[in-house]
Amino acid sequence: MREPINNLISKIVNFSEKNPRTTRNVIVSKELAKHIKKFHQKTRTLQNTLQDSIMKLIEKKSIVLETAHQPNFFPYSGIFKKAIFLEHIAQKLEKKGHSVVCLFSIVDTDFADDIWFASNRFPHLSKNGYMKIGMKIAKKDRKKCMYAIQRPSQDTWEKITESLIVHYNTYLKDLDREFSKNNISGFKQNIEIPFQEKREDLLDLLEQSYQKADNFADMNSIFLCNVINDLMNCSTVFFKYSDGLNAFEESFSRLLSHNNDYIQLYNRFAAQFNLEKIQEKYAPFWYHCTSCEGKVSLQQRGKELKGTCQSCKKLFIIDIENKDSPNLSGIIKRISPRAIPRHYITFDGIGISFYSGGYAGAQYTSIAEKIAEILHFRFPPMFTWYNKDxxxxxxxxxxxxxxxxxxxxxxxxxxxxxxxxxxxxxxxxxxxxxxxxxxxxxxxxxxxxxxxxxxxxxxxxxxxxxxxxxxxxxxxxxxxxxxxxxxxxxxxxxxxxxxxFPSIIDYLLNMNALSLSEQWLYFLNTIExxxxxxQLLKTNFSKxxxxxxxxxxxxxxxxxxxxxxxxx
Missing domain, CATH: 1.10.287 (Helix Hairpins)
Structure with missing residues (x-):
């Protein structure tokens, strides 16, 4: 995973040449492009560079680089580093004359009980070194999809932003006292005023995300997009799972037809890592409850899929007509892939040639790659940039x-x-x-x-x-x-x-987002x-x-x- 970047570039080029994108990939990408364009119009990030990226996505010759993450609340820096790493790889490929597009898939179909979905960490002088800011997801909603969670009430939202203000005001006052005690001048002009200006800009961005959002996951997604596209000046395009997974019907169907082989292979490799096995007959995707948008774990019995909603307990029995060539047209708008199959769906459907992964779940990635090799699923080169700032x-x-x-x-x-x-x-x-x-x-x-x-x-x-x-x-x-x-x-x-690893909010209060992305890119270009x-970053106050x-x-x-x- 820590190979020189130039070797990685060669791998990506070789993979894309040996596994060129197909007409089917273009058809899928055209369907996704509609949703991508609509989302960027909503976030008001559809500038010329984004328009160009969307056009590249539907060109067969383009090399598509992907990363993905859940739409977390005030997310930590690693999510943004995924996008910056794609930008870094794209720049190197473009210098070699390739047409490249960076795609960020927002996995808003995951369970809403994820620990980082509704709160995040902020530096704090306490035993753990942090305090959490955010909200709690009601117990009755935790087994629902993220996109099914309503954005917080106006009152709750104001309490969240107020807690953010109070948290930092406390430390600004502490710092002011320290300067006064030591008879050091310049605090107000060089720290307090610039910090408060950044805070107001950030609060305005957060408020816009809140006002534009249809749900809580959407609010988090809008914020993520605005920071990466507008503030960091990246040409990454964003695709929300809840918008367009129906475009991947053929990929879902193919995966389900190989489900028995997939489960056997997974369990064989999982045993090598002492991981829990998958129960036989479990479908490689979730069904979304028609009553509450909870997630339904399905078991395949011949030409039927059967399961109970984990949230409202409603029973579902779904006819797929043929187990070897399943017909998913009736449910395609209500399914989403499980963790490992997620890669197979997007890699196969879009024709991905590189994936920027995360630090967690490296064992599962290794298993996914082994299975893909045996079942002849598309599986591009992967790389994880993980370091401490x-x-x-x-x-x-x-x-x-x-x-x-x-x-x-x-x-x-x-x-x-x-x-x-x-x-x-x-x-x-x-x-x-x-x-x-x-x-x-x-x-x-x-x-x-x-x-x-x-x-x-x-x-x-x-x-x-x-x-x-x-x-x-x-x-x-x-x-x-x-x-x-x-x-x-x-x-x-x-x-x-x-x-x-604090929320990106702490970064953005202490440094300009564009400066942050430039420092990350400089780091990637100089320390390979x-x-x-x-990495030691420079803030607005360092000098x-x-x-x-x-x-x-x-x-x-x-x-x-x-x-x-x-x-x-």
Missing amino acids: YYTGVLQFISFLQINRILKLDSYDQFLPKYGDLKTHTSQEVEELFYQIESLETEKTSLQHSLIHSQDKESKSRIISQLREITAQERKLKIQIQQVENKISIIDNAIESFRI PSIAKP FLRSKFLWLKNFENNIENLTTKNHI
Whole structure:
């Protein structure tokens, strides 16, 4: 998976030449183009470059590059990196004279119970290093398709955006106090005002996504499209599964006719990875309930498909006429592929020549490729760009400040020794405080025993007074322990905030989207083949903060070491 990009380009070209797109691929693509154009009109991203991309999609000679993802809420950067990686590959292919189109398939037919569908992580100085912002999907709706979930009410939506504002305002105020305390000028002009301007632009974009959306998944899809097309200036075209999977009827039918072979092969390879097997007779696609848009897991019994809606429990029995050549015309508008078959459907239907995958599910991708080879399904070269970004935004800088305030560092080289000394000193101090508490507990036990056997009122009153005093002392010691341990907790929380993969919102508040995409592309063009290497990004505030806090550059350059758990 970590091969040099030039080798990958050769593989893509060779694959497309050996497996040229067919007339059927063009027919399918023409049907998809209608939905793609309609979606981009809705998002107001249908500029000339997008028009050209749509035209390329329906040309047989074009090399089609695909990526896909669920329409997550305020998604993390990896989803956008998929699109940027396609852009990177497309640029290299175009330099060689090829006609290329980048396609982003939005999988809005998945279950609505996905953890990232309705909320995402934002950096936060807490034990986990993040806080979640978003909403909860009602339990009754979690087994429905994503596109069946209504967008949040106006009241809920306003609470979500308000929580976003409050979260960042809190840290802006903290940073303002830090500048004032150290008599450092320039905070308002160089950080607060630019940050708030970015925030207002972003809130406006989010509001537009909300107002244009037909449902929750649509809202997330519109935001994703606007960021990639408008803000990052990519010519990627977007296709929503819920709009046009009916164009893939022949691919679905072919897959179902090979279902027994597919299940046997999957189970054989799954055993090699200790993965759960598929039950026999399960269809490679879901049916969408006509009553509630829940998902129905179908079993094939001869020429019938049978299953029960996982949401409303309605039973469905579907006649496909012939198991060897199934007729899906009656249900094609209400089915969507399962995880692995998803690739076979789009690869076969559109004629995909490259797929930009994700980090999760690598074992399943390996299984999918093995099955495709045996069953002669189209399976193009795949590649996953997965690395960690580091950058100093508003909250990240506060994390640096918290560490430096406690350890008083001039350079990162001092971090490990001082952090180690602090942990040792803290451990010793806490141990001594616990020893004092244990001594008080022993004394308390003795007094309680005396109280039980005491006969006169005056003695009892004196003992009770002593017990109260001991309890107060214990309370003070416990508070003291918390205060001593708090320094370690603050440092650990600050480090955790760097470890998370935050929502793209945090990126866009701290840097321009176009600058972000250009930095990613520059990284891809200059560090091949080690694209798993972490990247240090420049924010809108990097230059200013480095000029005011001379130790910052040294810390930024060592941030990977700072966040390596076995290093600290």
